[in-house]
Amino acid sequence: MNVFFSVNPSSLNLNTVEPLTGVNYRKWKQDLEIVLGVMDWDLALRTEEPPALTDDSTSNQKSKYEKWHKSNRIALLIIKRSMTDVVRGGFPDETNAKDFLKSIEAKYRESPKTETGNLMNALTTMRYDGVQSVREYILKLVDVAGKLNALEVPISDTFLVHVIMNSLPESYTQLKVYYNGLREKWDVNELIAICVSEEERMKKERFEKERIESVNFVQSVTRATKSYVPDTAKKDSTKSVPSPKRNFKLNKPSVFKCYFCKKAGYMKKNCPKYKAWLAKQEAKQGLHNKENTK
Template sequence: MFGFAAPHMTSLNFNNIETLTGSNNKKWKEDVEMVLGLMDLDLALREEKPAAITAESTADHKAKVEKWERTNRMSLMIMRKAMAPSVKGGVPKQDNAKDFLAAVGEKFKESDKAETGTFLTQITTMKFDGEGSVREHILKMVDLAQKLKDLEVPMTDQFLVHMALNSLPSKYGQLKVSYNTQKVKWGIDELITMCAQEEDRLRNDKSVDVNFVQGEKRKRDFTQGSTVAAGKKKKKEISSSFKNANIISKGSHKIKTANVETEKENECYFCKETGHLRKNCNGFKNWLVKKGLLKNKGDKQ
């Protein structure tokens, strides 16, 4: 039966067994059972040793005994090979693979009370922080509940549903309200489905919000850019207007500009008022009179 590339199969699957070092017994046992099962070598772990062959034994019985003995021998070899030397020496030698696996378990047996306390602490303090998926988070809680059940600490599905909902962050508040207002109670499978749907909805809403914010930012940047460009253009036009209005004669009271539309639009150089030039400014004339630079028309010559 093992003629089909047995060496290759043994090498390939044997490498998948994590070496037993003393702190990984559960993982090691799972790997051993999986590998032996895939290689069809777990018969000695599943069935008791058949009766010895006698002169009256049938061909089928002889074949069954031979198969069991071979799988038993191969299982023992694989298990011992996947153990650290220090651990291997502490396990009593056994001729039966099933008994050998049980002996290994006894060496690493943990207190049921300690395990129960550990699992209860883990399941009651678990919180979904957004890492991974909500489905994976709830399945971890289901696994802990099953371990507690194996330790004779049963946990009902409804209690687990409430614990799972309480472990979700505030953004799942709408889902919690929906469950609390319904008369129908959810099972674990329904809870996982509803939480996964809510996770997808929250993810899509977040994507829409991000796109909206980015669109508004681009629109605001474009508007601000247009306003700045218009301001620069206006400033440039004003600057050009002032440059064109060059003063031709600075020392004379006759002010000439290159861009004069009407006299009323000019500003008086003396009083700074608009509507007249300095030559027509009464204030300027009075000032000249006071300085003696101009005679008052009422004075006699």
């Protein structure tokens, strides 16, 4: 049983197709074909025009005829709408959408020799910058090689692998040395898998290095902060600022303690016991002096 999925044309934005200019033909054609295909208006581009209807035409033939002409009419409107006025004016009016696209392609067709030269230049000068993924970069080179093969310029897997290896940066030197020491050869699929693994390994090493540097930086900043003395905390030569310890001593209430009787509240010279003891000592000394005079 055939199952058909219908797409509402109004739900698609035809403005996503970039208007045709002098330099974007490839992208314009690809986007246009996608939009027409999703909207199911590409029947006239995929099939030839059905024979004209006659009195003997069946209902099936009539249905195919009407469907093709409707598709052809809408496809022509969409194609012309996606072209700038200047570009559209350079093409004669066509009633067949497929023929109209062929006339556009004829004017944008590049010389095979020029295209081959551009592709060869791209293949030999392209270098991996490390911004995009290595898989995406290698696939770009594979795409260039495929276009050269289509232009009857054969690019073998072995040659392509060497081109890719030579275009990798110095960070892949270890991988290059390893490959050059092998007897067997890699194909492009093996090279992609190995390069992706090498890319992941380098990312982990770079992450670990950055983590260690970050820890060392935090530690150094912490030590510097502990040893740093702000200018406002330094002693001003024109104004004496008492230390907290000195302020504590000045604010502490004075408590006197007698060193003779060990009681608090007065000093030794004011101690009653010390005065009494001193008087006794003086009396004894006076008595001793009298006895000596006799």
